[in-house]
Amino acid sequence: MFTEDDLSAARAAGVLSEDDYQRLNAFLLGRAQKMQPQGQERLEGLAAAPEPARFDVIHLLWYAGALVIIAAMAVFINQAFNALGGPGLALVAVCYAAFFVFLGDHLWRRRDLKIPGGLAITIAVAMTPMAIWGLQESFGLWSEDAIGRHAYSDFVPLINGNWLFMELAAVAATLLALRFFPFAFLTMIAAIALWFMSMDLGALLTHGRYDDYELRREVSLWFGLALIGLAWFVDVKWRRAGDFAFWLHLAAAAAFWGGLTFRASSGEWLALTYCLINIALVFLAVFLRRRVYAVFGAIGVSVYLGHLAYDVFDHVVLFSFALSAVGLAIIGLGIALNRKIGAIDSWIDANAPPALQRLRPPA
Missing domain, CATH: 1.10.287 (Helix Hairpins)
Structure with a gap:
C-alpha cells in the first residue's frame, strides 16, 4: 500500500497536480474513515489527518484563569503587596506553589484532566521567582555588580542583574516539573525567564550601567542565537511527543532579532x-x-x-x-x-x- 508521503512525493515530482493531490488525498482519507466504524482497518500506511486540537470556551476559561493568577502574582503587584517584605512574599509563594502542585497532581493523575492539571502546575512553577526574591530580600543576597535592590513588582518592567537568580530558578523549576508533568505550556515560564535573562545578563556584565547599550545588545544577540540552537534541539528530540519548543523559539527569535536590530551600525x-x-x-x-x-x-x-x-x-x-x-x-x-x-x-x-x-x- 502507498502512504501519504508517497502522494506528497508524487506531487513534488509533478506526477500529480495540486488539485489532483487534494482530491485523491481527501477521497482516501474519507474512505478510511468510513471503513473504521465497521471494524475494518484503515488503509495501511495512510494515517488519517489528525484531529485539530480542540480549543473551545472551556479551554479558554482554563487558560484565562491560569493566566489571571500568574499575572496577579507577577505583573499586577501593588505597593501593599510589596509591604509584605521578603519573608512574607516567600511564604505566599511557597503556599501558592504547594496548593497548585497538589491540585495539579490530583487533576492530572486522578481525574485525568491533563490541561487544567498542567495549568495548575504551571501556576506553581510561576511562583518560583517570587520565592527566590523573598529569600534574596530576607538574607540580603544581592549582587554588588548589579543595580541595587528593587521591589518584587519591578521584576517584569525593569532590567536588573539581580533578577538573574530568579530566572535561573524558574528554568530549573520548569525542567523539574516537565520531568513529572510533560505539559507543553509549562515551557512558557522557562521561555519568558530566558528572554528576561538575555537582558538582565547584559545588565549584570555592565555592572548596572544604563549607558553601555552596545554590550547589552551583543549579549542579547548571542544569547538569542544560543537559544535558537536549544529550541532547535528540543524540536528535533521531542517534537513528536508535544510542541515543547514553541515558546522557546518565540523567546529565541525575540532575543536574537532584538539584539540584531538595535545594534549600532x-x-x-x-x-x-x-x-x-x-x-x-x-x-x-x-x-x-x-x-x-x-x-x-x-x-x-x-x-x-x-x-x-x-x-x-x-x-x-x-x-x-x-x-x-x-x-x-x-x-x-x-x-x-x-x-x-x-x-x-x-x-x-x-x-x-x-x-x-x-x-x-x-x-
Whole structure:
C-alpha cells in the first residue's frame, strides 16, 4: 500500500497536480474513515489527518484563569503587596506553589484532566521567582555588580542583574516539573525567564550601567542565537511527543532579532547584511517549520526598506512607486509559497542530504 508521503512525493515530482493531490488525498482519507466504524482497518500506511486540537470556551476559561493568577502574582503587584517584605512574599509563594502542585497532581493523575492539571502546575512553577526574591530580600543576597535592590513588582518592567537568580530558578523549576508533568505550556515560564535573562545578563556584565547599550545588545544577540540552537534541539528530540519548543523559539527569535536590530551600525553594507540576515530567518522558518522566524524576518526586511526610504532615497520621487512594486511582489511570493509549501516541504525531505534531514524537526 502507498502512504501519504508517497502522494506528497508524487506531487513534488509533478506526477500529480495540486488539485489532483487534494482530491485523491481527501477521497482516501474519507474512505478510511468510513471503513473504521465497521471494524475494518484503515488503509495501511495512510494515517488519517489528525484531529485539530480542540480549543473551545472551556479551554479558554482554563487558560484565562491560569493566566489571571500568574499575572496577579507577577505583573499586577501593588505597593501593599510589596509591604509584605521578603519573608512574607516567600511564604505566599511557597503556599501558592504547594496548593497548585497538589491540585495539579490530583487533576492530572486522578481525574485525568491533563490541561487544567498542567495549568495548575504551571501556576506553581510561576511562583518560583517570587520565592527566590523573598529569600534574596530576607538574607540580603544581592549582587554588588548589579543595580541595587528593587521591589518584587519591578521584576517584569525593569532590567536588573539581580533578577538573574530568579530566572535561573524558574528554568530549573520548569525542567523539574516537565520531568513529572510533560505539559507543553509549562515551557512558557522557562521561555519568558530566558528572554528576561538575555537582558538582565547584559545588565549584570555592565555592572548596572544604563549607558553601555552596545554590550547589552551583543549579549542579547548571542544569547538569542544560543537559544535558537536549544529550541532547535528540543524540536528535533521531542517534537513528536508535544510542541515543547514553541515558546522557546518565540523567546529565541525575540532575543536574537532584538539584539540584531538595535545594534549600532554604520554604512550601507552593514544595513544590507542586516536585511540578508532577516531574509535568512524566513528560510530558517521554512526549514524548521516555525513561522515565528518568518514574522521577525519580514519585520526586519520592512525595517531595512524603511531605512532606504528615509535615509538613502529620501529625495528620489520614484522610490515610493518602486517600493510599492516590491511590496506587491512580496505579496505574490507569499501567495505562491502558500500554495506550494507542501511541495517545498516534500522536496526538502526528498532531496536534502541525510545529515541535513536529521537536523530538520518532524512535521
